[in-house]
Amino acid sequence: MSNAKNFYIDGKWVAPAKARDLAVIDPSTEEVCETISLGDQADTDAAVAAARRAFTTWGVTDPAERIAVAEKLLSVYNARAEEMAQAISREMGAPQDLARAQQVGAGSWHLEGFIRAAKDFVWDHPLGDWAPTERTIYEPIGVCALITPWNWPMNQIVLKVVPALLTGCTMVLKPSEIAPLSGILFSEMMDEAGVPAGVYNMVNGDGPGVGSQLSAHPDVDMVSFTGSTRAGRLISKAGAETIKRISLELGGKGANIIFADADEKAVKQGVIRCFRNTGQSCNAPTRMLVERSRYDEAVEQAAEAAAKVTVGPASEEGRHIGPAVSELQFNKIQDLIQVGIDEGAKLIAGGTGRPGHLNRGYYIRPTVFADVTPDMTIYREEIFGPVLSIMPFDSEDEAVAIANDTDYGLTNYVQTGDVEKFRRVARQLRSGMVEGNGQGFAQGSPFGGYKQSGNGREGGRFGLHEFLETKAVSGWG
Template sequence: MSKIDIETGYLNRANHFIDGRWQAADGQQRRELVNPYDESGFGSVALGTAEDVDAAVKAARAALPSWSALPRHQRAKWCYAIAEALKEKAELLARLESLNVGSPISFSRMAHAQVAVAITASYGEFLERGGHDEVIGNSRVVREPIGVVGAIAAWNYPLMLLLGKAIPAIAAGCTVVAKPSEVTPLTSMVVADVLQEVGLPAGVINIVNGDGPTVGEALVNHRGVDMVSFTGSTAVGRRIMANAATQVKKVALELGGKSATVVLDDAPLEQAVRGAVRGAYPNAGQTCIALSRLIVPGNLIDQALDIAADEAGRFIAGDPMDERTTLGPLAFAGHHQRVAEYIRLGQREATLIAGGEGLPDGVERGFFVKPTVFGRVDPQARIAQEEIFGPVLSVIAAGSEEQAIDIANGTIYGLNGAVWSADPERAVRAARRMQCGKVDINGGGFNLDAPAGGFKQSGIGRERGHYALEEYMEVKSLQFADADLARASALE
């Protein structure tokens, strides 16, 4: 697969997409790209410079006046055109994510490619529904694009995260400078090809490859950038906030998570525990909303651990391109080493129920981690408090519903959660007490149009749906002499 992809030219061209065309990198530094399945190198990507960022920001600022002036229905047509072109390349996008990230191909098709296409098309639909100014007495409240957006995407869902920022931003009338992760940049190159193919006006979306300390910081600190949207670790999010604060620049942050599944004492235990295990391991656990803690009634802990171990054992590790694979490798060597260190720590802090150190059965190389379950974990243990970002589940016993909720809320994070109960109303009451941006009730499914984001140190702002559009807009009040004039003013 890697040779086929290299022949498509994604790694043998100029390295930044600026002002509607591919441009050579200002600097000469590059980062090798490694296939996480077999650890072979298959190309490299440019590490851009502050000068590359400056050129991209200038292009975005030049494009802003005409783009922001486009009527909503015209911006909707661009969203649809980009979505349709991405859809035609969906299989390529999925295979590139499997090659670069290590995701099983079935997962890549669904969670990487299909979701990215759906996100893009959804903003055409939101724009077609029209904007609604609000009249308050003699004032009309309008929303206007914030300006140039710096969009910094994480390495675990490269395509979805990049489009999940860039598309609502341009739908709102903003222009964008995007920085993909230097670890997993391949699908961003396909996105650039698509933008050229559909003829998106030059400068509306620019893509600069590079690392965080150079390109990321230059983007955050650039005075021509009006807002920064970032997905990644809480530590980096704090730094972005601090840098942006020097210019009082708006930020939207989706950061770390240590999300909990709370199983109440009347829940269908087997269904709940199996669902929790599956919720802990998507994308080999490299998912910010992964349900990495399972909180169960203390009197059911032994049964829960047996079920969890059985479910963990059903995952099949192997070649991401194999349709049978359900557990791929971690994305890169440094992260693999970090997760392995947490597993060693967990063996000192808790009881190992399944998995542990070493490679899974059936694989001989690659950045793989066994699907791991720790039992009888102290809620204050490091493996229960810190984001591991791998296929590692901590099972915690609670003596009551009250204690279960306290444990669920007892971390610095608040991104995701889940509740299981035979009584839906009881589940909702518990969910309302959980301090997180989203809670799945009895296995509730993913909703593309619903908002996603964090409480506490899991972030600021919301992505997806019309909530994301609002993130990229400023609110302005127009004051009229009387209420009749406010209602009669003809504004889009």
């Protein structure tokens, strides 16, 4: 990758102010697949300054001009989709099928959704019939720092960069230093799409470095962050000094409530959904709650489904799951599986160690625990790996109480053949999203959570609003 050690600032690829190399590790092989540079304060300052200069012109462009740039970006993105799939596969371990269809596909899907939303967006309008001379105007917030994670690189980069672009904001992107190759490639695409100099900038770096510098920078108006709740707290504190807008998409501990009248495939599908992307999704349904009359059967079905999940290298085609993203993540997951065993959860599939046929790479055995109770660590903590916890419930009220018994509130899942029951439960669940009977969310649906899962919403017109200020003007005439 020719620009691996460079940053994209003010429309040019530039070398870092000071060389600070970091090896990017292929999690399938534990070998170095690329070397990048980590930025420092001088690089951060240069990128923010470029964005600040560009905002004076980009912030007042016609929305149609911004939409045209986004449409060109979509064309470039689709043309280079295979390059992107290979970059994501190498950097974070997504198997080929997943990398192409879901990892890369998430980016184009959201791009299309934002373009549609922007074309329909009303950028200013009268307050109402009762106030004919008052106007409500939506304007870009300004310079935005966009800090993205490693688990769904293009999903999160597009969810931040594109609405910022379409609303007239300028930006500095800091991709995850663990999985930076996709961010570098995306920056090449932005350049190829003809984004004006300074509107989009990219600096690689880690959280304590570039991440902290952006969060506290006096010339940054907004920080949009996706990652851990711990890091979200630090960013909120750093941004509070200058009263920045802080948009956070953080962790989750989703419950999957399976009632006795659910489809017979609900358990199997719940296992597969939990293990997708090697369990490295904030919205994964990691706590399976099963109505008591169906519980024993569900435990058997879950064990059987987990045993059929295969694990293998990201370079291979197929429907297997790949490795965890890093040694740090591998060790964390292994430790939490052991804690689950030590605290008395019933291990019915998987366990510690790599799958027997793999002796290198950060591979995790697909693991299922039954009889999990609220006092257990695995009930509370976000594991971020292919680990499922199953527990019984006796009533609708108890299912809701267990599901809500968490610091998080991102996505919950409900499986039942009773439409009225589903609606009752969905209204009571304290989460930003509730998925019913396996029906996925539509393009442009608001993505975000309650409680310590963050604030704000991403996707479609909701995502556009995140990057806009609302201005009231009287005497419009």
